[in-house]
Amino acid sequence: AKELSDQNQQPLTQIPTEYYQFQSFPEYTQLQQRLTQIQTLEIPNPYFQMQESLTRDCTQIQGRRLINFSTYNYLGLSGDAIVSAAAKEAIDRYGTSVGASRLASGERLLHQELEREIADLIGTEDCIVYVSGHATNVTTIGHLFHSQDLIFYDALSHNSILQGCTLSGAKAIPFPHNDWQALDEMLQDQRQYYRRVLIVIEGIYSMDGDIPDLPRFIELKQRHKALLMVDEAHSIGVLGEHGRGIAEFFGVQPTDVDLWMGTLSKAFASCGGYIAGSVALVSYLKYTAPGFVYSVGLSPANTAAALAALRLLKTEPTKVKTLQQRSQYFLNLAQTQGWNTGTSQNSPIIPIVVGNSLTCIQLSHFLFQAGINVQPMIYPAVANHAARLRFFISCLHTEEQINMAIAALAMAFSQVSTQ
Ligand code: PMP
Numbered sequence: 564a565k566e567l568s569d570q571n572q573q574p575l576t577q578i579p580t581e582y583y584q585f586q587s588f589p590e591y592t593q594l595q596q597r598l599t600q601i602q603t604l605e606i607p608n609p610y611f612q613m614q615e616s617l618t619r620d621c622t623q624i625q626g627r628r629l630i631n632f633s634t635y636n637y638l639g640l641s642g643d644a645i646v647s648a649a650a651k652e653a654i655d656r657y658g659t660s661v662g663a664s665r666l667a668s669g670e671r672l673l674h675q676e677l678e679r680e681i682a683d684l685i686g687t688e689d690c691i692v693y694v695s696g697h698a699t700n701v702t703t704i705g706h707l708f709h710s711q712d713l714i715f716y717d718a719l720s721h722n723s724i725l726q727g728c729t730l731s732g733a734k735a736i737p738f739p740h741n742d743w744q745a746l747d748e749m750l751q752d753q754r755q756y757y758r759r760v761l762i763v764i765e766g767i768y769s770m771d772g773d774i775p776d777l778p779r780f781i782e783l784k785q786r787h788k789a790l791l792m793v794d795e796a797h798s799i800g801v802l803g804e805h806g807r808g809i810a811e812f813f814g815v816q817p818t819d820v821d822l823w824m825g826t827l828s829k830a831f832a833s834c835g836g837y838i839a840g841s842v843a844l845v846s847y848l849k850y851t852a853p854g855f856v857y858s859v860g861l862s863p864a865n866t867a868a869a870l871a872a873l874r875l876l877k878t879e880p881t882k883v884k885t886l887q888q889r890s891q892y893f894l895n896l897a898q899t900q901g902w903n904t905g906t907s908q909n910s911p912i913i914p915i916v917v918g919n920s921l922t923c924i925q926l927s928h929f930l931f932q933a934g935i936n937v938q939p940m941i942y943p944a945v946a947n948h949a950a951r952l953r954f955f956i957s958c959l960h961t962e963e964q965i966n967m968a969i970a971a972l973a974m975a976f977s978q979v980s981t982q
Contacts, residue, residue, distance in 0.1 A: 604921060606928040609939055617642040620959035622936055629936040630964045632954040637801050637911050638882045639959035640832035640872040653867030661860040666850070669860030677861075677870045681825075681837050684807055684873060685799075686817035689845035692837045692861050692869075693854055696796055696826030697723040699836030702854025703824065704761070704792070705730030713757035715746055717764050719771065721794060724763050733761075740768075741906075743779040750787040760789040766798025766809040770945050770953065771905050772912030774802070777809050781819045792822035800830025801911060806876050806883040812909070830876070833869035835861045886911055886958035889965065893956055896969045902976075911956040914940070915972065916949060922979055923950035929975035935968050 580587040601608060616623035619642050622631035640646050653673060663669035674692065682690040693699040704727025708714060712733040716724055719740045728735035734757070738746040746762065754760055762784055764775045777793070784791040795808045803811025808825075810817045817823070822844065827835040838848060848855060876882070890911040897904050903916040917923040920941035927939040930952070941950040954968070 600921075601924060604924065604928075606924065609924055609927060620957055620961070620964060624931075624936060627934070629931070629934050630960075630968060632935065632937040632956070632960075632968065634957075635797065635829040635911075635955050636832065636957050636959075637797075637830045637886055637955070638806075638832070638872070638876065639957050640830070640875060640882075643832065643872075643875070645875060646832050646868050646871045649871035650864040650868040653863035657863035659864065660862055663860065664856060664858060665860035666856055671860070671863060671866070673863060673866040673870060674860060677866050677873070678837070680870060680873045682839050684876070685823050685839045686807070686810065687823060687839040688842045690837050690839040691845045691848050691852075691855065692827070692835055692866070693852075694835055694858055694861055694865075696828055696836035697726075698854045698858070699824055699826070699838060700724050700794065701727045701730060702852050703822065703838050703848065704728060704763070706848070706852045706854075707731070708733040708759060708761055711757060712759040712761070713753060714761045714763065715749060715789075716762075717741065717768075717775070719768050720763060720765065721769060721796070724794060728763075733759075740771075741773065741775050743776060743783060746780075747783055750783060750789065754787050754789070760787065761792060762789050763792045763794065766793055766795040766802060767910045767912060769797055769912060770940060770951070771914060772907030772910035773905070774798070774809065774812070774909060777813045777820075778815055781815060784821075785819075790821040791819075792824060793820050795823060795825040796829060797910075797912060799825040800872075800876055800883070801886065802909070804883070805880050806830065827865065827869040831869045831872040833865045833872065835865055835869065882958045886956065889958060889960050889962070890956045892962055893954065893960075893965050893969075896965065900969065900973060902972075905951070913954045913956065914951040915954070916951040918948050918950060920947075920950040923952060925979050926972070926975045927952055929978055930968075930971055933971040933974065935971045937968075 581589060585591060612624055614622050618631055618634040619636055619639055621628055657671055661669040661671060678690040678692055700723035708731035710732040714728050714733045714735045715738050717740055718737040738749055764780055767774055780791060799808040800806040802809050821840060823839040825837050827833040893913055894904060905914050905916050907913045917926060923939040923941055927937055930937055937952050937954055940953045
């Protein structure tokens with residue numbers, strides 16, 4: 564209270580309820596208003612919709628089977644018999660938790676096998692896995708950078724990158740999406756005033772499905788003596804002939820990127836995140852990164868599932884090829900319809916940008932009734948007036964299922980616009 568009164572110059576004579584009751588927090592009241600607005604449309608809440616089955620090319624909701632475009636099961640490996648069997652075997656052998664930080668009794672051979680497999684896939688010296696993809700970005704960025712450092716991050720970066728920047732205490736500045744020329748100028752102006760400078764980009768952007776010009780960013784980071792981090796949450800297992808990610812897509816040296824980050828939750832059908840890079844980076848993180856040192860080791864089931872998924876990616880490269888072919892098939896059809904697919908290219912994330920949030924929710928509801936499950940992405944996940952239906956393509960989707968989705972969306976557009 565003393566601090567508050569010093570800040571405001573005046574002591575509080577009465578403490579308002581918004582300082583000590585959650586239901587009075589203004590941010591909670593604002594959330595309630597947004598949810599009420601959705602209710603006025605008299606359609607079901609699109610959030611927390613219960614999925615009653617495996618979510619692969621299809622899902623079951625309210626007892627109905629729908630074609631599913633709402634989950635990032637890119638290679639169809641969540642629900643794959645081999646991956647599930649590996650997870651079950653790991654539980655039988657090691658139990659459901661490793662029961663400690665890996666540093667202190669939590670280490671299992673599976674962890675090391677998974678890290679070796681990821682490092683080999685990407686082409687780095689080493690790798691460290693964390694219990695969550697989100698936590699990987701927060702703790703890694705938050706730990707490696709400090710108040711005299713500078714972080715340039717793409718304006719469309721994922722929340723976990725922003726949180727990591729905040730935690731680090733470094734000066735963090737967004738650069739216009741994918742605009743390496745603007746970044747070049749920013750580096751030119753500011754590099755000399757800081758100690759470490761980090762550039763953070765993503766392999767495929769999660770709301771837009773577009774890919775940065777990685778060779779340009781590598782050239783910038785070399786010329787300006789900065790570090791480059793690439794979040795491959797949506798590009799690992801997806802881009803490149805063998806699914807090795809954006810480095811393979813562009814044919815660049817994996818060692819030209821300082822920090823390769825990725826999640827185990829998408830193509831690798833598990834849960835967790837990784838940082839792949841040099842031995843120096845990885846061993847420093849293994850002994851000191853708070854989200855690793857002070858957190859339990861990745862669970863046996865999650866580790867084994869990711870490991871099995873990675874091995875399947877190697878032995879069955881056709882899954883990647885099929886994913887790429889089906890993504891292109893969807894994109895071509897959507898563009899033929901004249902829909903706004905934004906900047907999506909060569910990616911299994913295909914947005915249909917609608918603009919208005921409520922229209923977007925209505926469209927997704929029409930699609931739901933027509934047997935298609937696709938999530939509306941609205942503010943604040945995307946900019947206001949940039950609401951979109953975000954389609955995640957999986958290699959399991961058949962061309963027929965895609966045809967049906969496109970036809971249903973065409974119908975939904977005609978119904979919504981005539982209202
Ligand atoms: N980075 C990006 C770009 C993401 O899209 C996500 C989640 N979708 C994450 C990090 C966090 O990964 P996870 O969901 O596995 O925690």
